[in-house]
Amino acid sequence: MAFSFNFDIPLQTTDKCDEEGKVKDENQDHANKSSTIIDAGESVPNKVKEATEHIYTPDALSQIENSVIETVTIGTLPPLHYLNESVFEQTVSERADSENILSQAVTQNSDLISGVYEGGLKIWECTYDLLEYLDDEGETFSGKSVLDLGCGAGLLGILALKRGAGKVHFQDYNSTVIEQFTMPNVVLNTEEESDEEDKEDSNASPPPKRRTLNASPHSLKDHPSFFSGDWTSYLALMQTKDPTFKYDIIFTSETIYNTEYYSPLHSVFHELLAKDGVVYLATKSHYFGVGGGLHLFENFVEEKAVFHMKYLKEVDQGLKRHVVSLSFKKHLS
Numbered sequence: 303m304a305f306s307f308n309f310d311i312p313l314q315t316t317d318k319c320d321e322e323g324k325v326k327d328e329n330q331d332h333a334n335k336s337s338t339i340i341d342a343g344e345s346v347p348n349k350v351k352e353a354t355e356h357i358y359t360p361d362a363l364s365q366i367e368n369s370v371i372e373t374v375t376i377g378t379l380p381p382l383h384y385l386n387e388s389v390f391e392q393t394v395s396e397r398a399d400s401e402n403i404l405s406q407a408v409t410q411n412s413d414l415i416s417g418v419y420e421g422g423l424k425i426w427e428c429t430y431d432l433l434e435y436l437d438d439e440g441e442t443f444s445g446k447s448v449l450d451l452g453c454g455a456g457l458l459g460i461l462a463l464k465r466g467a468g469k470v471h472f473q474d475y476n477s478t479v480i481e482q483f484t485m486p487n488v489v490l491n492t493e494e495e496s497d498e499e500d501k502e503d504s505n506a507s508p509p510p511k512r513r514t515l516n517a518s519p520h521s522l523k524d525h526p527s528f529f530s531g532d533w534t535s536y537l538a539l540m541q542t543k544d545p546t547f548k549y550d551i552i553f554t555s556e557t558i559y560n561t562e563y564y565s566p567l568h569s570v571f572h573e574l575l576a577k578d579g580v581v582y583l584a585t586k587s588h589y590f591g592v593g594g595g596l597h598l599f600e601n602f603v604e605e606k607a608v609f610h611m612k613y614l615k616e617v618d619q620g621l622k623r624h625v626v627s628l629s630f631k632k633h634l635s
């Protein structure tokens with residue numbers, strides 16, 4: 303079985319297409335191997351996945367028990383814990399997955415099936431670029447409302463939680479991702495015992511470890527919120543819940559690979575970002591196989607004339623990667 307979930311933190315990127323036109327993405331950033339296989343399909347199915355809010359249930363804890371836990375440590379950032387993604391591959395036949403994305407990803411040997419599975423069950427390398435940028439710049443979150451849009455593992459939102467954000471929302475296309483990856487990761491990072499371990503771990507990158515939990519998460523019920531569904535439905539849901547609500551910060555990593563989604567993505571930014579808020583977008587310059595990339599998205603943003611885009615960080619390891627920000631043009635804020 304050549305299922306390609308990423309088990310390690312990536313180091314550099316040399317993207318190339320294989321003979322079938324799928325993208326192979328050899329990352330070797332922080333650790334070692336990984337590969338990304340994108341299946342754009344014949345045409346992108348224009349599926350609507352109705353937005354749902356996921357209420358934390360103790361079941362999130364059962365996803366963690368006896369799992370291998372990884373920790374990413376970047377500069378002075380607090381250690382961020384997450385489930386080793388291999389757990390999905392290893393337990394695919396035992397997992398309740400109402401979307402059936404695990405077995406489809408295995409069968410199709412793909413990290414992304416447009417309109418079906420949007421890639422959230424692994425950590426994509428630009429997440430680490432954005433974490434590094436946030437470490438360099440010392441972004442503060444105190445009291446801010448933060449959205450991790452297309453969150454996958456949710457490391458960006460988890461950082462905001464750990465750094466005192468007032469409200470953190472996690473959104474992913476797939477409910478399976480939210481329930482089986484994002485939510486358990488948040489639990490892992492909010493349980494009391496990890497506070498102790500954070501202190502011990504701060505100088506070293508610990509080896510993967512198996513952890514049995516007995517702690518209950520202390521802030522989940524009233525603090526972070528979790529949503530699945532496509533961006534159009536998500537925006538509608540948020541506007542129904544509270545038409546005045548806005549985010550101070552929207553994080554979004556590796557979400558502009560598909561030009562078909564630029565309009566709903568831009569609408570989320572436009573409608574849900576506070577007037578003086580910032581979108582932090584981390585992306586590769588180009589996504590072979592699906593066709594999107596920073597240049598096309600920048601053109602789209604310029605045509606809309608709502609946001610000013612600023613280049614914040616560039617990583618040049620084969621295919622270029624970028625961190626950019628979007629903020630409202632002055633006359634609109």
Ligand SMILES: C[S@@+](CC[C@H](N)C(=O)[O-])C[C@H]1O[C@@H](n2cnc3c(N)ncnc32)[C@H](O)[C@@H]1O
Nearest residue numbers: 420421422425426429452454474475532533555
């Ligand atoms: C390639 S994954 C990146 C995951 C994570 N941000 C990371 O960097 O590891 C892209 C994410 O974008 C989100 N996404 C893509 N297209 C979407 C759409 N049309 N509606 C809602 N979410 C979408 C999915 O939730 C998916 O997890």
